[in-house]
Amino acid sequence: EDQVTQSPEALRLQEGESSSLNCSYTVSGLRGLFWYRQDPGKGPEFLFTLYSAGEEKEKERLKATLTKKESFLHITAPKPEDSATYLCAVQGIRNYQLIWGAGTKLIIKP
Amino acid sequence: DARVTQTPRHKVTEMGQEVTMRCQPILGHNTVFWYRQTMMQGLELLAYFRNRAPLDDSGMPKDRFSAEMPDATLATLKIQPSEPRDSAVYFCASGPTSGGFQETQYFGPGTRLLVL
Numbered sequence: 001e002d003q004v005t006q007s008p009e010a011l012r013l014q015e016g017e018s019s020s021l022n023c024s025y026t027v028s029g030l031r032g033l034f035w036y037r038q039d040p041g042k043g044p045e046f047l048f049t050l051y052s053a054g055e056e057k058e059k060e061r062l063k064a065t066l067t068k069k070e071s072f073l074h075i076t077a078p079k080p081e082d083s084a085t086y087l088c089a090v091q092g093i094r095n096y097q098l099i100w101g102a103g104t105k106l107i108i109k110p
Numbered sequence: 111d112a113r114v115t116q117t118p119r120h121k122v123t124e125m126g127q128e129v130t131m132r133c134q135p136i137l138g139h140n141t142v143f144w145y146r147q148t149m150m151q152g153l154e155l156l157a158y159f160r161n162r163a164p165l166d167d168s169g170m171p172k173d174r175f176s177a178e179m180p181d182a183t184l185a186t187l188k189i190q191p192s193e194p195r196d197s198a199v200y201f202c203a204s205g206p207t208s209g210g211f212q213e214t215q216y217f218g219p220g221t222r223l224l225v226l
Contacts, residue, residue, distance in 0.1 A: 034214065041222075043114075043203075046214055046215075087153070091212065096212040097155060098155075
């Protein structure tokens with residue numbers, strides 16, 4: 001069964017304190033792994049798509065990496081405006097659907 | 111800046127009333143998804159349309175929910191009759207397909223529904 005697990009559930013960091021969020025997945029043939037950011041009261045906002053193990057993508061203070069079993073979202077020197085819930089989802093080659101993780105709530109304190 | 115739009119943004123209604131939510135997908139996207147998000151369940155897929163045809167609505171309670179796409183610029187989700195357990199945020203997302211595969215989904219701002 002296709003499955004996505006995100007950890008930790010919540011993460012509190014001081015401004016400037018770098019860390020990583022984890023997305024572990026099980027899927028029958030990975031088509032793509034997606035990272036989204038969701039702010040309170042808003043819809044998920046697309047960040048990255050990763051397609052194959054070893055691939056990396058960066059955007060400002062965020063860097064996403066992918067292995068055959070998991071993806072990491074590294075956040076470098078975060079700022080309070082990076083506070084949000086980060087969602088991970090995978091798509092298998094046999095299905096159009098995205099299988100979603102429960103998300104990691106990131107709080108960056110000034 | 112193309113965006114998915116949803117109306118209404120907020121809806122408070124009484125149990126038993128009909129609720130209609132509307133979505134305008136991004137022009138050129140041929141797939142539309144309806145999701146429901148709650149604290150307990152996270153994001154749940156309710157329905158999926160490709161080229162306006164409903165391909166999957168297995169996530170919807172069939173007795174009270176219905177989804178349609180009367181034209182390429184409008185998707186609707188109806189609940190009749192509504193129940194308190196339907197209280198949630200309902201998101202519409204649209205995306206293109208490429209080579210038969212679904213590409214990135216882009217989400218609207220959501221409709222926050224409260225059924226009293």
